[in-house]
Amino acid sequence: MSAETKKEVRESWKTPAVMGVLSATVLVFFGILGKPEAVSFELTGVREVVQLPNIEVGSGLLGTFAGIALVVITALVAWQVSQNKRASIWFSMLFGAIALVALLGWLAAGNVVPVAFILGSALVLAVPIMLGAMGGIMSERVGVVNIAIEGQLLTGAFMAAVISTITGNQLLGIVSAMITAALFSAVLAVFAVRFLAQQIIVGVVLNVLAIGITNFLYQQWVTEDESATNSPGTLPIISIPVLGDIPIIGPVLFQNRITVFLAIGIVIVLWFILFKTKLGLRARAVGENPLAADTVGINVGRTRFWWVTLGGLLAGLGGAALTIGSSGSFGREMSGGLGFIALAVVILGRWHPGYATAAALLFGFSIILRIWAGQVSPGIPTNFITMVPYLVTLIAVVGFVGRSRPPAADGIPYVKG
């Protein structure tokens, strides 16, 4: 064994180190120095069929227990690393979940935590990020870097709001949002595949164009008569019978708009196609080693074109979720960087639909946390809570993901030689 391969095999101590610092923080600040007031976790809303009692626990006590649990997980991960095994991603996720519960308990000392409301809102807010990330994964898995998610979300949001209003048909709005974003994505695909352009450049430019075009049309056409062009209303909330009545899970998962159901379905289907079907295997082959894929008869250019273009469909749906799936009308630059967060989510989720969804949920959670924390503990500067998701991503990228490995041919044009 040469020295270099040995070095490659050795697992990094970075993950347990970062975890150690975080668990110590939770244990000391939320636990030992925590607040004595009780915090009450409200599991069921007033109007629900099945009622569960609220769980009350001392804020500091919760912090202490959470801190201890985190230390245990850190120890387990450290043991894994010492055995030269890769730290399990499940431990990382469990770690994150417990740390978040501790944070909730600390923020809401002396208050009530509406669990179902927070989880449900987190999911709804995560949907555009999630769908954008799925579009990004489809594109990057076949080797095309997609910076243009932001632009696709924005065009989708615009089309969904405007077409829904003009035609009076929200379904048509969703379809046109998806198709427009897919056409937008097709531009990226054509430039990447046919013109061998620098994909990052094309992505950045497409974002500029999307902002420019939606802003321009918004100001020229939409603002003149908002009621005729930009008041689509929101999609109806569908409650799935029986399942919708299960406490906590029901309101969070089964009483939602169609966009949420579609998003959850898409994640599962995409995962299945990518990892369990021939189609997905071919796509991944194109992204990892286009030359080899070409040699065995896979059409690299065509595969790339279709995966990137169809990925746009998903991002467009994400855009629709921004307007008619939540606020209703369209506003200037309303995607506000969510597309870039989706990009981060793709990398944070290691180009895997499931992990990316978890990362998207983290962002959704932090958005609602910021809104809610502003109400329950006004003393905390919201600017710092705003930072939390970005800092968490930063820590995660530095500490947990590190040299995350993108598809080997990501961003490299393929020239058939």
Added chain:
Amino acid sequence: MSESVKKEPINWNSAMKEILSGSVTRTLLSVILGFAVGAFFMIISNREFLQNIGYFFADPLASLRAAGDVVSSGYGALFKGAVYNASAATFDGAIRPLTETLRLAGPLIAAGLGIGLGFRVGLFNIGGTGQLVSGIIWATFVATRMELPPVIHLVVAILAAIIGSAIVGAFVGFLKARTGANEVITTIMLNYVIISFFNYLLLDNNLLQGATAGGYTKSDPAAETARLPALLGESFALNLGFVLAIVAVVLYWWLMERSTIGFRLRAVGFNASAAKTAGINVNATYVLALGLSAAFVGLAAANQALSSTGGVTPTSHAGIGFDAITVALLGGSSAPGVLLAGLLFGAFKAGASAIQIEGISPDVLLIVQGAIVLFIAAPPLIRAIFRLPPPQTTNMLTALKSNLFSRGAKR
């Protein structure tokens, strides 16, 4: 001059072909096409045109006239608002638009150089905004919370902006070198973190909030000793910031094309593993490159923090960190290219309000910007549209140049 070059007969045809296939021609055509795309959007959103298009076959001239009108009034307003206002009463008024273009181009050029430097090293610094805001924070601290003698105050404030930005860039480089963290992600995240932090600073009287800001996120105006001095007298807003940007262009050119550091940076950008084999410390180069990249952005920060007489707000970064990416792309990350691209986009910013007055949303300029860079990104597309010859390998242009040059030298 070598004999072989001189002996080669000048073939005007292939020289012409080389010019047509070159990047300058392509860039010019891309700019023209970009304006054409903008014109298209102006036309299709014009009410008069839309009304007349229904009768296109009955009266084709009416809709064409409407289309011509809207495009000429739109781009006419851009020229009037950004270059020369012929209808102004005084000469000062007539050239004011041009000075505005220069003023707004300054920070775009400086930040564009920074992002371009990253591109040359193969790094995608999307964090211009965060670095810019960090620079603004430092500069504002120096400019509003310290008392120093006139010239020194300004110099310290500018250095503070550059350092404040460079630290963020170097930190990103450090994270990349140390942990392999993708700089695209870390810079995006830092953008949000730093903007939130800036908001926080601007909300606290004891930190950066101004004495008269009330509940608003606004700082005190920069002390007069720390303000960039006006270049053409107090009646023009143009200030030293533009001169600093020009200095930065020269510095950038020297750094990238003539210095050893530039050679190292370019070597890593060209092929990181080859550079490593050649003994270049790639990780240290990443830290250096992102630090330098952000330092140029810091100059733009100085411009933003030390120009206004009203104090900085959370939006004082004016989206320059992002525009700089398009500036760098349009300018091909070269010093003269970024200078020209910055001037063009500065003109777009200066002309925006004039276009607005014509009843056309200035966002059309964003479309023009995007379209130009999109065309530049795909040379085969431009070649196909204009039927340009493929890239030439005849070197006839070099031969032509050296021929002319040697003849001149002999005389």
